Amino acid sequence: MSKTCRYFGISRTTFYKWYKRYKGSGIEGLYDKPKTPKNRRKPTIRNKYQQIIIKIRKKYPTWSKEKIAKYLEIEKGIKISPSTVYRVLKQTKLIEKTRSIRLEKKEKDK
Template identity: 40%
Template sequence: MTKEELIASFKYSVLQHARKNKNITYTCRTFNVSRTIYYKWLKRFIKLGYLGLQDKEKAKPQMPNQIKPDKEKIILGYIIEYPTHGPRRIANELNQQDITISEAGVYNVLRRRKLNHRVDRLFYAQDKSDNPVVTERYLREVAKRRPARICSYYPGYLFCQDTFYIGTIKGLGRIYQQAGIDAYASFGFAKVYSDKTAVRAIDLLKTKVLPIYRQFNIPLDRILTDNGKEYTTHWPNGKHGYERFLKENRIRHTKIKPGTPQSKW
């Protein structure tokens, strides 16, 4: 479910709650939403249906000085031949070929195409070239971009849990998602909360994860998390509610180093 779909689903839940309980004040207090916001959502729902609850996409502004398509094609063709050249060099070389274009114009094209970094241009040139040359640098960069793999040998062997910031909803505040996935079965769980605390991290396990594992008589051996405060304490010899919960349920806790999503064996 995308962020937009999640927000629309939340708005619809608020409207459903008010309709079922026939008490708008109670609903607004329960979901921490102002009456003004509630009526705004209701008005859009009546007018447009469920689609009216989805956030409107902001129109992309039309840039009056945007490079014309034919010149953009020339720039993209140039970087296939010379991917290491930057905006200034590209502009100078093209101007010598009587193709008038500024350094800023070249940069804007590269940025819009997400090619403003040399390594991205190298990948682009490699993919678009008729006779690509596999260089050592290209192989190194491919290795860096290769997604990390986490080994798991059976269901319940390793469960990966993390916290994600979804966004902010007017009248409600910040929204977070506790999510987890069985590394062997690729079976996932998720639940939305208004904050990121140990209580929320435990709640996902208590209400969603462990009941499913127990239903199928699958023991959960180990959980992998980062070093977020919702999962562990940063104080030496400190005690933490999440880790205590895992210990009570005989689940090992493994923590990763920042920026390195790999488990320890």
């Protein structure tokens, strides 16, 4: 066993892992398997308060994610992080890209 592993340049633990997979599933068990988890966690808070965040953003389009989160906490009693607010705004495309002042000055000078 050790000589075979040395010859092919693999560890004995790798050999035994492959051997176990081969015994259980045959040649199909030796194919690469996906590394991603089978069940991913679904965002629950985002879906729960999504409509409220969208409504606030449409009413106050200049408010930042921190201000919206603080407003929800004080006025509505909903504790939600600014990053969650950002994810909702990004998902619904309610985030505007801001242009830097330096770029605007360059274009103005031209």
